[in-house]
Amino acid sequence: MEFDAVLIPPRRAASIAQGLWHDRTINDELDACVAECPDKIALVARQVEDGATTRFTYREMATMTDRIAVGLTRLGVGRNDVVSLQLPNWWQFTLTYLACSRIGAVLNPLMHIFRERELSFMLKHGGSKVLVVPGRFRGFDFEQMADGLKASLPELQHVVVVGGETNGQPNANSFEALLSGPHWELESDAQAILMGNRPGPDDVTQLLYTSGTTGEPKGVMHSANTLMSNILPYASAMRLGRDDVVLMASPMAHQTGFMYGLMMPIVLRASAVLQDIWQPNAAIELIHSERVSFTMASTVFLTDLANAVTEAGHAVPTLRTFLCAGAPIPGPLVEHARKAIGAKIVSAWGMTELGAVTLTQLDDDDDRAFTTDGCPLPGVEVRVVGDNDAPLPAGSIGRLVVRSCSNFGGYLNRAHLNATDAEGWLDTGDLAHIDERGYIRIDGRSKDVIIRGGENIPVVEIEALLYRHPAIAAAAIVAYPDERLGERACAVIVTKPGEAIDLPAIVDFLKSHKVAVQYIPERVIVRDSLPTTPSGKVQKFKLRENLRDVDD
Structure with a gap:
């Protein structure tokens, strides 16, 4: 890339x-940790559903980082290649980033709530070479989704699955079989790989997508x-x-x-x-x-x-x-x-x-x-x-x-x-x-971005989808306050003549387009018209005021 x-x-x-x-990278910091406090606990990762807890000292973390880094090169990952990571807060997330940094690859973190619609754009736009996903998490089959996407993404060469196993044995495409299991760090070319491809402090190290008002996520580059x-x-x-x-x-x-x-x-x-x-x-x-x-x-x-x-x-x-x-x-x-x-x-x-x-x-x-x-x-x-x-x-x-x-x-x-x-x-x-x-x-x-529990909702994209519903003539999404989440999304709808719409119908429609659940409006109000400027732009501040009046 x-x-x-x-x-x-x-x-x-x-x-x-x-x-x-300061011209220091995360490689410099990890190396310093190993030199200064090798046996200190660096990372404790707790999986809440089963209580599994994994611990790494700094020495152990550096060793596993090097192992995963060499393993990534065996998958064809090199300098400036993008590795996309759709994982919850598991230890594999931390160590995969550190491994990418060892070999000059760029990590592209992806929220685990994303589904086909969001992922297909981000993976294609970023030219991802490897996608790492959980096998299943919170009842959803990420492996099946990722495999379904792969055919339409020619640059995506590998889907790596954390926890992918059959009868207790790691599958051939599993994180365990490809990256964290084999002692790649002991291979004869390991040191040359680990020391010869490190990025500089101004090289891109992270590609993180943010939802905006242009209708498409934007890939933020950081060094x-x-x-x-x-x-x-x-x-x-x-x-x-x-x-x-x-x-x-x-x-x-x-x-x-x-x-x-x-x-x-x-x-x-x-x-x-x-x-x-x-x-x-x-x-x-x-x-x-x-x-x-x-x-x-x-x-x-x-x-x-x-x-x-x-x-x-x-x-x-x-x-x-x-x-x-x-x-x-x-x-x-x-x-x-x-x-x-x-x-x-x-x-x-x-x-x-x-x-x-x-x-x-x-x-x-x-x-x-x-x-x-x-x-x-x-x-x-x-x-x-x-x-x-x-x-x-x-x-x-x-x-x-x-x-x-x-x-x-x-x-x-x-x-x-x-x-x-x-x-x-x-x-x-x-x-x-x-x-x-x-x-x-x-x-x-x-x-026009709504922040729901710290998560940005891409309003323009969801509105564009609502306009495709056969019963909807006009739609605008605005925030309404929520004590726990800060804000939730309300869809204000104008229906076509003779048509009707309600919240369940909108939820089903957006789910059929593979929209993340957190992005779906949680309230619907049907109006005869939307307030607009003389040029036709929807005056959302008036919609928000109307919502407050209704709630009061």
């Missing part, structure tokens, strides 16, 4: 001179320098170090899980604990058994954990900090969570393209976590600008633009959508204001 990460070279010299880029330049100040702001234990139950196929659950513990020489299915009681048990001190997830996780601790009466005294991002935190939740779990609640805002941008500080009053989205990390500048791109005074709502050392390298084969000017300012597509102390508050989104 040819990567057009055009936003990286122009800012290299200044980023190095300012000490923002070691762009990722590391965010992780280091983030960890410093949260006062994290090698003695910390990080719990990650948020999917590692999101930037949250990838940067702060996979990469950050290695950078810190700390320990990571992975949870594959979110169950708050299972999280409480892990916090106790592994002495977890830090976690990061969306608001729904915080709600569930606080409620579970209250109901069960089991305190979590080792948990110092819960960093919450993905949706605003209600004030009552902060008060409840502080009382229930005792941890400091930190609010944050960020993007796949940037990682975390703003955080509230550990010494801030608790109300800052629910009245603001924090202040910029070191190496990050934020502005709120008006229509003429001039900065607005404090308190004024305008477009939020960001210039950051962690700014991505661009969208794969979509450079015209990079939304970054010659001075490095990225237009986030969000509306915000900045207070007198430099703290921002997100006031809305100029892009």
Whole structure:
């Protein structure tokens, strides 16, 4: 794959001179861990459904990483080849990324909720050579889906299945048979492979798709320098170090899980604990058994954990900090969570393209976590600008633009959508204001993406599908508030003359198009017409206001 990460070279010299880029890759960090603390627990991975727990010391993790790396080369994977990974938070996720980094391959994390529609676009657009999936997870047959996709993806050479076995024996296409079983690291050419193909700090190391308003996902390209330049100040702001234990139950196929659950513990020489299915009681048990001190997830996780601790009466005294991002935190939740779990609640805002941008500080009053989205990390500048791109005074709502050392390298084969000017300012597509102390508050989104439990819903794509329904004349999807998930999606529909539609019919229709369940609207309202501008654009703010009036 040819990567057009055009936003990286122009800012290299200044980023190095300012000490923002450190020219270290995850390979350097893992090697340092083996040298400094080889027998320390690096990774604990818990599969909630069967309770299976896998542990790696740093020495063991490096050995398995090298094994998988050489195994990938046996499948034809080389420098700049894309390996797509549709796994939950299993140890194979972490080690496959580390293995790709050993040989200069690029990891493409994919959410396990994706189905044929989303995957067919992403795998083709990214030119994936290998796809790694679970055999089954949460009752769904991923192997069957992946095999069905393979015929239409000529560049996809291998589907590798984690847990693929027959009568207790690994199948020929299994992760175990191809990558983690054979002692590839002992082969005569292993060292040449492992040392001769390592990527540089400005090479693309991650390709992560984000849903936007253009109707198609965009492939975000990151390098070691762009990722590391965010992780280091983030960890410093949260006062994290090698003695910390990080719990990650948020999917590692999101930037949250990838940067702060996979990469950050290695950078810190700390320990990571992975949870594959979110169950708050299972999280409480892990916090106790592994002495977890830090976690990061969306608001729904915080709600569930606080409620579970209250109901069960089991305190979590080792948990110092819960960093919450993905949706605003209600004030009552902060008060409840502080009382229930005792941890400091930190609010944050960020993007796949940037990682975390703003955080509230550990010494801030608790109300800052629910009245603001924090202040910029070191190496990050934020502005709120008006229509003429001039900065607005404090308190004024305008477009939020960001210039950051962690700014991505661009969208794969979509450079015209990079939304970054010659001075490095990225237009986030969000509306915000900045207070007198430099703290921002997100006031809305100029892009029509709904955030449901931390998961972006690609509104334009779902609307386009609804327009194909034979009973629908017009459709618009808008958010409505939800106490647990932050937002849910409502479809406002205008039917064709003589036709009728209801929620079950829409759910069945979208499922027939292989849409991820989390993307399907959970409420339907039928109207005679949609409010529009004179030019015919739907005025979604009026639809949201109408929904609030109905709910009141």
